[in-house]
Amino acid sequence: MIWKSNCHLLKIFRNGLNELLANYQTLDLPCRTSFSINKRKKKEIQHCYGAYKNVLLSDEELDKLKQEFPRDYQSWIERLSEYIASTGKSYKNHLATIRSWARREKPKYDSADYTFAEGDSL
Numbered sequence: 001m002i003w004k005s006n007c008h009l010l011k012i013f014r015n016g017l018n019e020l021l022a023n024y025q026t027l028d029l030p031c032r033t034s035f036s037i038n039k040r041k042k043k044e045i046q047h048c049y050g051a052y053k054n055v056l057l058s059d060e061e062l063d064k065l066k067q068e069f070p071r072d073y074q075s076w077i078e079r080l081s082e083y084i085a086s087t088g089k090s091y092k093n094h095l096a097t098i099r100s101w102a103r104r105e106k107p108k109y110d111s112a113d114y115t116f117a118e119g120d121s122l
Contacts (some may be wrong), residue, residue, distance in 0.1 A: 050081025061095040069102065076102065 046056040055077050057065065065073045076098045084090070093096045 047109045049076060049077045050087040051082075052081045055081045055094050057094055065095060065098065068099070 044058045046058050046104070049055040049057055049062070050093075057077075065076070069076060079101070080091075080094060080098055
């Protein structure tokens with residue numbers, strides 16, 4: 001009799017957990033993560049960014065991102081957020097990931113000036 005009762009409780013718990021996971025993205029929970037960089041530094045607070053609230057950046061990291069990519073830092077955050085949500089991958093440092101992606105995507109050839117004066121040859 002006890003086993004059936006525990007089994008029933010387990011089903012209720014599992015159903016509640018599945019519902020919570022299904023509604024996870026609609027929950028508006030404060031997202032702050034603290035971690036210790038090393039023993040000497042104090043803990044930094046990271047905030048969640050992106051559509052799926054899964055890109056973790058401290059205030060200092062966000063400022064660096066804004067300085068390095070003033071026009072499109074938000075699109076980089078969104079791209080990383082979508083990628084993490086769709087693939088389930090995790091990264092140790094989201095700022096480093098965005099920098100790496102931006103470096104890879106940088107155009108290989110700069111748009112050079114190909115104008116020439118009459119009489120010049122290519």
